[in-house]
Structure formats: structure tokens, C-alpha cells
Amino acid sequence: MNWFPIFYREILLFQRRLLRLGYVVSALFAPLLYLLAFGLGLGKRVAIPGTSYLDYLLPGLIAMSSMTNAYTWVANGLTVGRLHFRTFQVYVQAPVTATDIVMGELLAGVARGLFASLILLGLGLLLGSRLQLNLMFVLALILNCALFAALGVIVGMRSRSHEDTATFTNFLILPMAFFCGTFFPVNEMPWIVQVIINCLPLTHANHLLRFPAWTLANLDSLIVLSAYALGCIVLGIVIIRRYSE
Amino acid sequence: MIITQDLSKHYREVVALDGLYLEIHPGEIFGLLGPNGAGKTTTIKILTTLARPTRGRAFLQDYDVVRQPLPVKKLIGVCPQEINLDKELSAYENLWIYGRLYRVPGLHQRIKELLEFGDLRDRASHLVKNFSGGMQRRLLILRALLSRPQVLFLDEPTVGLDPQVRRQLWSLIQQLKQEGITIVLTTHYIEEAEMLCDRVGILNRGRLIALDTPAAIVARLGGYVVEATENGKREYHLVKDKAEAYSCAQTENCEVIIRQVNLEDVFIQLTGERLSR
Structure with missing residues (x-):
């Protein structure tokens, strides 16, 4: 395995961008806005049985933020690196395997997703939210980041332009962010919508981050997330292995 | 290799x-x-x-x-x-x-x-x-x-x-x-x-x-080129040696350049196009 240089390159680039105000604002502004607007504004009017709205919202925002950060940076990085800067071609011409490339990109995506989650977590705790932080929580968070980073690899490799990546984001990532139980419980939706929502991975990530216990129901969600992650990783490897200009 | x-x-x-x-x-x-x-x-x-x-x-x-x-x-x-x-x-x-x-x-x-x-x-x-x-x-x-x-x-x-x-x-x-x-x-x-x-x-x-x-490659084509330019239109004549180039130049009634053949001339000869099209 020789994934480390790919991972390290991404982390170095991430570190450079992190120092720019623009990056911090674009990566963290949206979840922060949701936290303040929904948590402090709408939250006072919404009743969630057994918990406060802030405690309900924060795990959802962490799931959403880890998803978008892990996915967006990998998808955009690969699209731009492959089509515009042609830095991706360096990997293809180097003696590394498709698995190395996917693992390097995926782990960098996980690191970015976790970084964004940690900031939200810190902010939520400052606002008085009580989260159940345990091994299941961490496992679910890492799985969620890995799954969407792997999805980012697929989208980044298949996009024929930057617009393609944006289209995919608008049609899959954005609806998931709103419908998978981030802001409100899914059990109040029509049953057919609930069936669809339950097939989407973010629903399971939300569920696991809210109720991170080792129960049979949670095991189902863990299996669903793992299956999605594994499927995306394998597909990403196949796409890169078949890459030809 | x-x-x-x-x-x-x-x-x-x-x-x-x-x-x-x-x-x-x-x-x-x-x-x-x-x-x-x-x-x-x-x-x-x-x-x-x-x-x-x-x-x-x-x-x-x-x-x-x-x-x-x-x-x-x-x-x-x-x-x-x-x-x-x-x-x-x-x-x-x-x-x-x-x-x-x-x-x-x-x-x-x-x-x-x-x-x-x-x-x-x-x-x-x-x-x-x-x-x-x-x-x-x-x-x-x-x-x-x-x-x-x-x-x-x-x-x-x-x-x-x-x-x-x-x-x-x-x-x-x-x-x-x-x-x-x-x-x-x-x-x-x-x-x-x-x-x-x-x-x-x-x-x-x-x-x-x-x-x-x-x-x-160049040798196959000849030694020299006589490049004649008239009213912006350029004509090339490939000749074997300098003597032939001079006699060819004398027949032209316009601005003439005599130079050695290069790969570009070969390319033009083979394809009818310039390299930097």
C-alpha cells in the first residue's frame, strides 16, 4: 500500500487553504448558520419528545457537515485536478495502484470531515448541548465521512466539468441534507417518503449519531452505512483502474 | 527499449x-x-x-x-x-x-x-x-x-x-x-x-x-531551398546544391532567400502543410 503521499498532499493543500478566511467561511458558515437560525430561532417552537431541539439538531448538523466536507473536497479536488490542473494524471503515471489513490483521497476526505465536525461539536457544547460521545458515535462519524469521501471519488472521476459536480451535489447531497432527519424527525413524513429516506445513508448516520448505543436497530444502520461505504470504495477503485484518456 | x-x-x-x-x-x-x-x-x-x-x-x-x-x-x-x-x-x-x-x-x-x-x-x-x-x-x-x-x-x-x-x-x-x-x-x-x-x-x-x-531525412530532400516571395505569396524550390540554388534564384523576378533545407521543408514537402499550423 502506498496511499500516504496522496493523503499527505491533500492534507498539505488543506492546511494551506485552512489559513485563508474564504475556506473557513465556506466550509463552516452553512452549518453554523443552521445551528444559530434553527437551533436558537426555530428551536424554541419545535418540540422533540424527550430532548431539547438543540440536542436533536447538533448530531444532525455534524452528520450533514461531515458529509458535505468529506464529499465536496474530494469531488471538487478530483474534478479540478483531473480536468484543469492535471495533477491527478501524476498518480495514474506513478507506480501506485487504484486502491492507493482511493485510500489516499478517502482518508484525506475523512480528515476534513472530522475537522469540520470537531468545530461544530465544540460550538454545540459551548451552546450547552449534551451529546452522547462514545465509540459508536465516533465509528458512525468516521463511516459517514468515509462513505461520502468515496462518493466524492466517484463523482470527481465521472464529472466532465465542474458543473457536473455541482449538479450531482444539488440533486443528491442537498436533498439528503434536508430530508434525512437533520432538522426534523422523518417519522412525521408520508410513509412512501419514509421508505425512500430510509434507503439513504445520511438517515442512518443521523440515527447513529443521535442514539449511539450498541443495539440491534443501530447494528442495522451500521451495516447499511458500511455497505454503502464499501460499495462506493469498490466502485471508485474500479473507475480509477479503468481510467484512460 | x-x-x-x-x-x-x-x-x-x-x-x-x-x-x-x-x-x-x-x-x-x-x-x-x-x-x-x-x-x-x-x-x-x-x-x-x-x-x-x-x-x-x-x-x-x-x-x-x-x-x-x-x-x-x-x-x-x-x-x-x-x-x-x-x-x-x-x-x-x-x-x-x-x-x-x-x-x-x-x-x-x-x-x-x-x-x-x-x-x-x-x-x-x-x-x-x-x-x-x-x-x-x-x-x-x-x-x-x-x-x-x-x-x-x-x-x-x-x-x-x-x-x-x-x-x-x-x-x-x-x-x-x-x-x-x-x-x-x-x-x-x-x-x-x-x-x-x-x-x-x-x-x-x-x-x-x-x-x-x-x-x-533532410538529405533525402536536397541541400538547399530557394524561397521566392511575390505579392505576399511564397514559393519553395528544392535544389541539390548552392550552384543550382543561385541559377534558380536568377530566374525569379522577386525577393529571393537561399537557405539550407530543414525539417520543416521536409514536412511541407510530405504533407503540403506547415508544422506550426
């Missing part, structure tokens, strides 16, 4: 490369010459495992580039046409990451050696985005040399550079030949091919139309 057999690449209806048979010998500088769209970059892409051929096969030291890509990748260094360095990273970081991809032993020392060789030692920690075009191009070549490749592919290595920097890079390429590296370069600069290459293959619309040493 490198053998291609009936190598072809089609992009839907467009034929980028059409039945290329080629043999490149160890230690030589081989030039692929041709205008934009001739198939030079496509050939390089196939030989460096970036593109799969539609038909035909290519071998690098007995390794099939399609079926055995990993051993092929270990033997080659690639300097692409576009500067695909990470411009947000320093020269050292760029080289370090590339060196780790190739698992270069004694990487730190090797980077130091190369930065010294490329006269970039003082710039090691500077961000690449602050480098001039010539320095970026030099760093790109140094990066390709990190893994001590046996074959170096240079795709239009001096495109867009001013003449002084171009000459510096030519000298660098000649030094590499002294070290025994086989070099395959593509260019559409005549003087570059004539100056650097032991042999050239001229490509046009995906087909190889001439293959030999630059001198031998």
Missing part, C-alpha cells in the same frame, strides 16, 4: 493515432515531430500508461504497457506538456510527494542533488506559484528525474518559453543524455528537433510519415 506495433487510438470518429510502428533504442534522444493534433501527445500518453490504445501494442523493455503497467511506471519519468505541479506547495514538497509515490530511496538527499543540478537549491522552500515559467518547467523535469528513470518522456518541454530559457533546457536535456537516459520528446520546434534528437519520427494526422536521423 521501446517498441510499438500497429499502435492506434481513436476518440469516437477522430483517429488520433493510426497504426504506429516504432522502435526507440536505448540511450538515444528520439523526437516525435508534428503539428498540433498529429498524435504526438497521444503516443506519449499510451507509452506512459495514461491512455489505452484502441488497437495495437506497445512494449517498454519487454513490458507490455497495457498489461503490465506497474513495471512500466517504475522505469519511466514523465514531464507533461502542461505544468501539473502543485503550485500551492513548495518545490521541496512537490518533489517529496512525487518521490514518495515512486518510493525513492534516500529521498531527501536525492531532492537536494536534483535541486542543485537544476539550479533551484535556493528556491526549495518557495511556493511554486511564485516561480517563473522557466523555473516551473525546470522543476517539472527535475520531478520526472527523481526516480532515476531509464526512459524520460518530455512532451513539448520548451513550449511557451523564451529563447534563452529554451536553450538552458536544451543543455539540461543534453546532460541527461550523457547520463545514458533514453529520452522521448515531442516538439513542433524544428530547431529543437535538429539540435537535440538522434532520430526523429514525423507524425501527421496520426500517421508516421518519416523516420530517420534529422540529417538523413
Whole structure:
């Protein structure tokens, strides 16, 4: 395995961008806005049985933020690196395997997703939210980041332009962010919508981050997330292995 | 060292490369010459495992580039046409990451050696985005040399550079030949091919139309060209020697230039087009 240089390159680039105000604002502004607007504004009017709205919202925002950060940076990085800067071609011409490339990109995506989650977590705790932080929580968070980073690899490799990546984001990532139980419980939706929502991975990530216990129901969600992650990783490897200009 | 057999690449209806048979010998500088769209970059892409051929096969030291890509990748260094360095990273970081991809032993020392060789030692920690075009191009070549490749592919290595920097890079390429590296370069600069290459293959619309040493290719055509320009229209006459050139010039009733035949004349003769179309 020789994934480390790919991972390290991404982390170095991430570190450079992190120092720019623009990056911090674009990566963290949206979840922060949701936290303040929904948590402090709408939250006072919404009743969630057994918990406060802030405690309900924060795990959802962490799931959403880890998803978008892990996915967006990998998808955009690969699209731009492959089509515009042609830095991706360096990997293809180097003696590394498709698995190395996917693992390097995926782990960098996980690191970015976790970084964004940690900031939200810190902010939520400052606002008085009580989260159940345990091994299941961490496992679910890492799985969620890995799954969407792997999805980012697929989208980044298949996009024929930057617009393609944006289209995919608008049609899959954005609806998931709103419908998978981030802001409100899914059990109040029509049953057919609930069936669809339950097939989407973010629903399971939300569920696991809210109720991170080792129960049979949670095991189902863990299996669903793992299956999605594994499927995306394998597909990403196949796409890169078949890459030809 | 490198053998291609009936190598072809089609992009839907467009034929980028059409039945290329080629043999490149160890230690030589081989030039692929041709205008934009001739198939030079496509050939390089196939030989460096970036593109799969539609038909035909290519071998690098007995390794099939399609079926055995990993051993092929270990033997080659690639300097692409576009500067695909990470411009947000320093020269050292760029080289370090590339060196780790190739698992270069004694990487730190090797980077130091190369930065010294490329006269970039003082710039090691500077961000690449602050480098001039010539320095970026030099760093790109140094990066390709990190893994001590046996074959170096240079795709239009001096495109867009001013003449002084171009000459510096030519000298660098000649030094590499002294070290025994086989070099395959593509260019559409005549003087570059004539100056650097032991042999050239001229490509046009995906087909190889001439293959030999630059001198031998030129010699086939004749010794001199009489270039007559009248009302903006240029005419070429190929003649064997200077005496014939002078007598030919006397028959023209306009501005006349007599010069030695070059590869561009060969190209025009073979295809009816200029190299830099």
C-alpha cells in the first residue's frame, strides 16, 4: 500500500487553504448558520419528545457537515485536478495502484470531515448541548465521512466539468441534507417518503449519531452505512483502474 | 527499449493515432515531430500508461504497457506538456510527494542533488506559484528525474518559453543524455528537433510519415531551398546544391532567400502543410 503521499498532499493543500478566511467561511458558515437560525430561532417552537431541539439538531448538523466536507473536497479536488490542473494524471503515471489513490483521497476526505465536525461539536457544547460521545458515535462519524469521501471519488472521476459536480451535489447531497432527519424527525413524513429516506445513508448516520448505543436497530444502520461505504470504495477503485484518456 | 506495433487510438470518429510502428533504442534522444493534433501527445500518453490504445501494442523493455503497467511506471519519468505541479506547495514538497509515490530511496538527499543540478537549491522552500515559467518547467523535469528513470518522456518541454530559457533546457536535456537516459520528446520546434534528437519520427494526422536521423531525412530532400516571395505569396524550390540554388534564384523576378533545407521543408514537402499550423 502506498496511499500516504496522496493523503499527505491533500492534507498539505488543506492546511494551506485552512489559513485563508474564504475556506473557513465556506466550509463552516452553512452549518453554523443552521445551528444559530434553527437551533436558537426555530428551536424554541419545535418540540422533540424527550430532548431539547438543540440536542436533536447538533448530531444532525455534524452528520450533514461531515458529509458535505468529506464529499465536496474530494469531488471538487478530483474534478479540478483531473480536468484543469492535471495533477491527478501524476498518480495514474506513478507506480501506485487504484486502491492507493482511493485510500489516499478517502482518508484525506475523512480528515476534513472530522475537522469540520470537531468545530461544530465544540460550538454545540459551548451552546450547552449534551451529546452522547462514545465509540459508536465516533465509528458512525468516521463511516459517514468515509462513505461520502468515496462518493466524492466517484463523482470527481465521472464529472466532465465542474458543473457536473455541482449538479450531482444539488440533486443528491442537498436533498439528503434536508430530508434525512437533520432538522426534523422523518417519522412525521408520508410513509412512501419514509421508505425512500430510509434507503439513504445520511438517515442512518443521523440515527447513529443521535442514539449511539450498541443495539440491534443501530447494528442495522451500521451495516447499511458500511455497505454503502464499501460499495462506493469498490466502485471508485474500479473507475480509477479503468481510467484512460 | 521501446517498441510499438500497429499502435492506434481513436476518440469516437477522430483517429488520433493510426497504426504506429516504432522502435526507440536505448540511450538515444528520439523526437516525435508534428503539428498540433498529429498524435504526438497521444503516443506519449499510451507509452506512459495514461491512455489505452484502441488497437495495437506497445512494449517498454519487454513490458507490455497495457498489461503490465506497474513495471512500466517504475522505469519511466514523465514531464507533461502542461505544468501539473502543485503550485500551492513548495518545490521541496512537490518533489517529496512525487518521490514518495515512486518510493525513492534516500529521498531527501536525492531532492537536494536534483535541486542543485537544476539550479533551484535556493528556491526549495518557495511556493511554486511564485516561480517563473522557466523555473516551473525546470522543476517539472527535475520531478520526472527523481526516480532515476531509464526512459524520460518530455512532451513539448520548451513550449511557451523564451529563447534563452529554451536553450538552458536544451543543455539540461543534453546532460541527461550523457547520463545514458533514453529520452522521448515531442516538439513542433524544428530547431529543437535538429539540435537535440538522434532520430526523429514525423507524425501527421496520426500517421508516421518519416523516420530517420534529422540529417538523413533532410538529405533525402536536397541541400538547399530557394524561397521566392511575390505579392505576399511564397514559393519553395528544392535544389541539390548552392550552384543550382543561385541559377534558380536568377530566374525569379522577386525577393529571393537561399537557405539550407530543414525539417520543416521536409514536412511541407510530405504533407503540403506547415508544422506550426
